Amino acid sequence: MDxxxxxxxxxxxxxxxxxxxxxxxGGGSKSFYGGAESGEPFAVGDYRGIVAHxxxxxxxxxxxxxxxxxxxxxxAEKGQWLPFEPPVFGPxxxxxxxxxxGLSGPRRQAMGAVRDFVLGVRLLDGRGEVxxxxxxxxxxxxxxxxxxxxxxxxxTLGVIIEVSLKVLPRPVAECSLxxxxxxxxxxQRLNQWGGRPLPISASAWHDGVLTLRLSGAxxxxxxxxxxxxxxxxxxxxxxxxxxxxxxxxxxFFAGDAPLWRLxxxxxxxxxxxxxxxxxxxxxxxxxxxxxxDAVRAAAAKAGGHATxxxxxxxxxxxxxxxxxxxxxxxxxxxxxxxxxxPQRIFNPGRMYPDL
Amino acid sequence: xxxTLAEHRRNVDRAQLIRRLRAVLPASALxxxxxxxxxxxCDGLTAIRQxxxxxxxxxxxxxxxxxxxxxxxxxxxxxxxxxxxxxxGGATPHPDGVLVSLAKLKKIIAVDPLSRTAIVQPGVRNLxxxxxxxxxxLYYAPDPxxxxxxxxxxxxxxxxGGVHCLKYGLTVHNVLRVRGLTIAGDIVEFxxxxxxxxxxxxxxxxxxSEGLLAMITEVTVRLTPxxxxxxxxxxxxxxxxxxxxAVASIIAAGIIPAGLEMMDRKATHAVEPYVNAGYDLQAxxxxxxxxxxxxxxxxxxxxxxxxVIERSxxxxxRVSQNEAxxxxxxxxxKAAFPAVGRLTPDYLCMDGTIPRRRLAEMLEAINALSERxxxxxxxxxxxxxxxxxxxxxxxxxxxxxxDRAAAFGAEILELSVRFGGTITGEHGVGVEKIxxxxxxxxxxxxxxxxxxxxxxxxxxxxxxxxxxxxLARCREYxxxxxxxxxxxxxx
Ligand SMILES: Cc1cc2nc3c(=O)[nH]c(=O)nc-3n(C[C@H](O)[C@H](O)[C@H](O)COP(=O)(O)OP(=O)(O)OC[C@H]3O[C@@H](n4cnc5c(N)ncnc54)[C@H](O)[C@@H]3O)c2cc1C
Numbered sequence: 001m002d003x004x005x006x007x008x009x010x011x012x013x014x015x016x017x018x019x020x021x022x023x024x025x026g027g028g029s030k031s032f033y034g035g036a037e038s039g040e041p042f043a044v045g046d047y048r049g050i051v052a053h054x055x056x057x058x059x060x061x062x063x064x065x066x067x068x069x070x071x072x073x074x075x076a077e078k079g080q081w082l083p084f085e086p087p088v089f090g091p092x093x094x095x096x097x098x099x100x101x102g103l104s105g106p107r108r109q110a111m112g113a114v115r116d117f118v119l120g121v122r123l124l125d126g127r128g129e130v131x132x133x134x135x136x137x138x139x140x141x142x143x144x145x146x147x148x149x150x151x152x153x154x155x156t157l158g159v160i161i162e163v164s165l166k167v168l169p170r171p172v173a174e175c176s177l178x179x180x181x182x183x184x185x186x187x188q189r190l191n192q193w194g195g196r197p198l199p200i201s202a203s204a205w206h207d208g209v210l211t212l213r214l215s216g217a218x219x220x221x222x223x224x225x226x227x228x229x230x231x232x233x234x235x236x237x238x239x240x241x242x243x244x245x246x247x248x249x250x251x252f253f254a255g256d257a258p259l260w261r262l263x264x265x266x267x268x269x270x271x272x273x274x275x276x277x278x279x280x281x282x283x284x285x286x287x288x289x290x291x292x293d294a295v296r297a298a299a300a301k302a303g304g305h306a307t308x309x310x311x312x313x314x315x316x317x318x319x320x321x322x323x324x325x326x327x328x329x330x331x332x333x334x335x336x337x338x339x340x341x342p343q344r345i346f347n348p349g350r351m352y353p354d355l
Numbered sequence: 356x357x358x359t360l361a362e363h364r365r366n367v368d369r370a371q372l373i374r375r376l377r378a379v380l381p382a383s384a385l386x387x388x389x390x391x392x393x394x395x396x397c398d399g400l401t402a403i404r405q406x407x408x409x410x411x412x413x414x415x416x417x418x419x420x421x422x423x424x425x426x427x428x429x430x431x432x433x434x435x436x437x438x439x440x441x442x443x444g445g446a447t448p449h450p451d452g453v454l455v456s457l458a459k460l461k462k463i464i465a466v467d468p469l470s471r472t473a474i475v476q477p478g479v480r481n482l483x484x485x486x487x488x489x490x491x492x493l494y495y496a497p498d499p500x501x502x503x504x505x506x507x508x509x510x511x512x513x514x515x516g517g518v519h520c521l522k523y524g525l526t527v528h529n530v531l532r533v534r535g536l537t538i539a540g541d542i543v544e545f546x547x548x549x550x551x552x553x554x555x556x557x558x559x560x561x562x563x564s565e566g567l568l569a570m571i572t573e574v575t576v577r578l579t580p581x582x583x584x585x586x587x588x589x590x591x592x593x594x595x596x597x598x599x600x601a602v603a604s605i606i607a608a609g610i611i612p613a614g615l616e617m618m619d620r621k622a623t624h625a626v627e628p629y630v631n632a633g634y635d636l637q638a639x640x641x642x643x644x645x646x647x648x649x650x651x652x653x654x655x656x657x658x659x660x661x662x663v664i665e666r667s668x669x670x671x672x673r674v675s676q677n678e679a680x681x682x683x684x685x686x687x688x689k690a691a692f693p694a695v696g697r698l699t700p701d702y703l704c705m706d707g708t709i710p711r712r713r714l715a716e717m718l719e720a721i722n723a724l725s726e727r728x729x730x731x732x733x734x735x736x737x738x739x740x741x742x743x744x745x746x747x748x749x750x751x752x753x754x755x756x757x758d759r760a761a762a763f764g765a766e767i768l769e770l771s772v773r774f775g776g777t778i779t780g781e782h783g784v785g786v787e788k789i790x791x792x793x794x795x796x797x798x799x800x801x802x803x804x805x806x807x808x809x810x811x812x813x814x815x816x817x818x819x820x821x822x823x824x825x826l827a828r829c830r831e832y833x834x835x836x837x838x839x840x841x842x843x844x845x846x
Contacts, residue, residue, distance in 0.1 A: 054710065054712070055607060056603045056604075056606050056607040056711065056712060057606075057710050057711055057712065057741075058606060059710075079609060102551075102556070108550065109550075112524070112528060113550070113551070115556050115559055116524070116527075116528050125803065129799045130799075131799055131800050131803055132796075132797075132800060133800065135775070135776065135777055136710065136775055137708040137709065137710060137740070137741055137775070137776045137777055137780070138521075138708070138740035138741060138742075138780075139516055139520075139525065139708045139737070139740050139741070139742045139777075139780035139781055140708060140776075140777040140779070140780060141513065141514050141563040141777075141779050141780065141781060141782075141783055141784070142777045142778050142779050142784055142788075142792060142795050142796075143784075143792065143795075143796060143800065143804050143822075143823065144560055144563070144564060144568075144804055144807050144808075145514070145527070145559050145560055145562065145563055146560075146803070146807070148527070148556055148559030148560070149555055149556055149557070149559060149560050151556055151559070152551075152555070152556055153555055153556075157555075168611065169609035169610075169611070170609075172609075191469045191470065191471075192469070194471055194580075195468055195469065195471055195491065195492065195493060195580055196492070196580050197580040197581065197582050197583055197648070197649070198580075199648075216648070216652065217648065217651075217652040217655055217656060218655070219649065219651030219652045219654070219655050220648055220649045220651065220652035222651070223649050223651055223652075224649075263547070263549035263550060263551045263552070264549050265470055265472075265548040265549055266470055266471075267467070267469050267470040280550060283549055283550045284550070303547065303548040303549065304547060304548065304549040305547065305549065305551075305552060305553045307553070322553040322554065323553040325553060325554050326543075326544075328537065328541035328542065328543045329543055329544070329554065329557075331541075332537075332543070332557065332810060332811060333554055333555060335809070335810030335811070336555060336807065336810045338810070339803070339806035339807050339809065339810045340803070340806075340807075351554070352554070
């Protein structure tokens with residue numbers, strides 16, 4: 001395995017010396033996400049395997065090419081999981097890609113995101129140097145928190161080669177409830193419920209129907225179910241529904257219209273920009289269609305931002321994938337990129353054109 | 356203990372700096388006389404004291420910006436300071452720099468129960484946020500034991516934890532947005548009012564950055580609904596090994612307690628006469644294990660916790676019967692540092708984190724070191740996340756004792772690294788542990804940290820000499836270590 005890393009380091013140094021560019025690829029399940037891939041393909045999916053899993057430490061360490069499905073299976077054997085529910089978008093998805101894309105599933109509203117669970121990383125930087133940051137313990141403030149910085153960095157700062165993650169026991173009990181309710185009322189309720197000690201672990205509103213998932217101790221789930229009323233979903237139906245959101249197999253995600261992801265304050269009113277699916281208690285809103293400037297302006301006005309999550313390459317190139325950054329912030333981004341990747345060889349343009 | 360700030364001296368024209376700052380600050384916001392500055396010469400790490408060149412007490416963000424622009428232009432170091440409860444010397448003044456206290460920026464700008472957020476200035480005290488949120492049934496979850504005094508700005512800068520962070524997360528998990536200024540005076544928003552923001556996760560980077568990347572002027576925190584009920588199990592053990600095993604067994608049983616703390620006999624004996632918490636003074640170690648949630652949930656979980664703790668061989672178990680009793684049990688833990696402070700002229704608080712399964716082993720190693728160095732040590736642990744606070748007692752007036760205490764502490768932290776952990780879980784590196792960074796990181800990582808810092812602060816003016824040692828110092832440290840290793844290997 002170390003021979004593989006040596007070989008990669010050699011390729012990186014060579015690219016750095018010759019103005020080469022490398023397109024890092026784990027399983028390729030999320031190559032649709034972000035700006036177009038460019039550069040010589042740099043496949044890292046073969047560097048795989050779980051290095052350590054200590055169930056009583058609530059920590060797992062895996063090489064970046066480890067398949068997410070394999071990791072999930074190993075954790076499930078011990079009654080544990082990754083509570084942020086990273087979408088796989090295909091069985092070939094890897095742990096490194098998960099961290100680089102920084103995407104989380106329906107439970108994010110209650111459990112946190114990838115960045116909240118990453119404890120340590122090893123990466124190859126733009127000089128071909130292996131760097132180790134963070135570790136395998138829950139609390140660690142020695143040095144800057146590079147592991148969390150890498151969450152969502154889209155491979156622009158280096159090649160992630162190993163990741164340590166906090167894991168949690170699976171909840172004992174769950175149930176899902178459904179309510180017929182319009183968008184304004186749904187947002188109102190979600191925010192009000194959020195202020196009460198209810199075990200709501202996920203929520204979704206679409207087309208006049210609000211679905212809630214409750215998770216936790218059996219007694220807490222049962223008590224909340226009585227308080228909230230609502231129509232109880234059969235377990236298989238509920239599981240399929242949440243899975244269809246996590247993996248974007250729900251009919252809302254079908255078809256070719258551009259898919260926007262808006263990150264908003266939970267209390268932002270409906271934006272009225274087009275067909276909408278709301279998750280995370282109002283903090284994540286999916287939108288089909290919509291004109292880029294209008295979507296971004298509306299998101300910014302509401303205190304959030306918009307990502308062109310899925311669209312054809314032409315549109316992505318024309319309007320950019322991520323909300324443009326203010327000058328001072330953009331400057332820090334460019335400086336950070338150069339700090340890790342001075343020759344700008346990794347995933348050029350995958351996040352912003354100048355990174 | 357060595358003050359490495361001496362290596363970061365800068366040539367600053369004090370008279371010019373005073374003239375420029377006087378022009379932008381009210382007279383009361385700039386201190387230049389030695390007796391006025393004396394109270395600012397250290398933070399919670401009292402072993403290192405240093406007078407700054409000047410002390411500035413800005414009242415708003417514009418004044419902060421004006422100070423930074425002037426210091427940047429004149430290349431004068433700037434050290435941010437909150438309530439100075441930090442234990443690693445993060446707010447130790449720089450001899451050629453301006454100490455900027457954010458204490459006057461203490462407005463709670465907004466508390467919004469619907470979005471469950473509060474917007475506060477950096478000088479707001481941690482507890483004040485929870486107090487402002489209480490009427491809505493909400494609170495700010497991270498609860499460092501210093502929460503009466505420490506500020507949100509300092510909490511973000513250190514990524515502070517508390518006794519409930521096992522379940523509710525550290526500061527980084529409870530902050531949505533930080534507004535700050537770079538040393539050049541640029542205003543930057545990190546994070547957003549949403550759950551995420553475009554670009555790199557600089558919000559995560561700012562948490563725990565020890566005032567080296569940006570001056571924090573505003574923070575949006577998440578508020579959490581108060582659980583309906585909380586109860587704590589207090590268990591006594593006649594053997595630290597059994598207590599350590601109980602911690603691992605609780606987690607192995609799939610339980611994530613709201614808090615899971617451990618204190619050894621020296622710590623309980625320090626605390627009991629001070630706060631009358633009702634601790635078992637016969638015990639070698641006690642565990643505090645909390646459950647919160649709905650009454651049904653708590654009843655169920657407390658039952659499971661009791662069963663696991665009994666199986667681990669506890670000598671005694673009690674469950675808090677009402678809120679007053681629960682708070683009394685916690686009061687002892689929260690007062691542990693000042694209680695130990697009463698027993699000794701001075702103490703050093705260590706902050707290593709290790710894998711939980713090695714807790715007992717570590718305690719035994721610390722006891723052996725305590726004998727070897729001839730210094731007493733009381734132990735309070737955030738056991739649930741393996742974060743240790745050995746409190747090493749010493750007397751600074753006895754020649755050589757401080758150095759002995761520092762050497763004792765360094766050995767504990769080296770052991771933490773060897774056990775697969777870290778030199779600091781929540782108190783930060785500051786000046787105190789700066790050389791130990793070379794124990795935990797290699798030169799390439801140290802170099803990467805410096806480059807990262809430069810991305811925010813080209814001239815290295817914001818809190819210089821803290822957090823990350825120079826490469827030259829790392830090399831020296833490693834050579835010295837290699838030297839002692841070969842020396843002791845010789846017959
Ligand atoms: C009795 C006692 C108990 C403690 N218990 C805990 C505990 O349980 N958990 C825990 O995590 N810590 C604990 N601490 C340590 C300390 O309280 C925390 O580190 C706290 O977060 C420091 O806050 P402060 O306002 O006092 O910051 P300071 O000590 O003033 O500063 C700390 C660091 O933050 C920087 N800083 C401060 N304000 C700003 C700002 N506005 N912008 C940029 N940088 C800034 C400073 O430069 C410095 O590097 C304890 C300390 C004591 C004395």
